[in-house]
Amino acid sequence: MDEETLLHAAIDLIAEKKGQRTVVIDLREVSIPTGYFVITAADNPVHVKAIVSNLMEKFPQKTLHREGVSERRWVVLDYGEIVIHVFLSETRDFYDIESLWADRIVEMEAPTS
Numbered sequence: 001m002d003e004e005t006l007l008h009a010a011i012d013l014i015a016e017k018k019g020q021r022t023v024v025i026d027l028r029e030v031s032i033p034t035g036y037f038v039i040t041a042a043d044n045p046v047h048v049k050a051i052v053s054n055l056m057e058k059f060p061q062k063t064l065h066r067e068g069v070s071e072r073r074w075v076v077l078d079y080g081e082i083v084i085h086v087f088l089s090e091t092r093d094f095y096d097i098e099s100l101w102a103d104r105i106v107e108m109e110a111p112t113s
Contacts (some may be wrong), residue, residue, distance in 0.1 A: 019041065025037050034082065038084045048088060
């Protein structure tokens with residue numbers, strides 16, 4: 001499956017569980033061992049769990065590595081070329097990792113209903 005199809009699958013699965021402020025960052029030309037970051041936020045730990053569970057159950061690839069699943073504040077799901085970050089809103093605001101690559105944020109079509 002190509003990267004664009006996987007990105008759309010991730011965005012759709014996040015949208016199914018009402019992820020907030022979802023952005024895609026294109027890192028293919030940066031010296032970091034992944035192609036894209038997908039970043040989203042959730043209102044509370046239960047919401048984080050719902051988003052992460054949906055991704056882990058339905059994403060067309062299995063994770064290579066995952067971190068933060070039990071804490072539910074900042075969960076990282078590493079799929080190789082795509083790394084998905086699911087944050088509690090206040091944790092996302094605190095770390096503000098997308099500001100590091102603000103010039104690399106790409107527009108992705110909103111999921112169809």
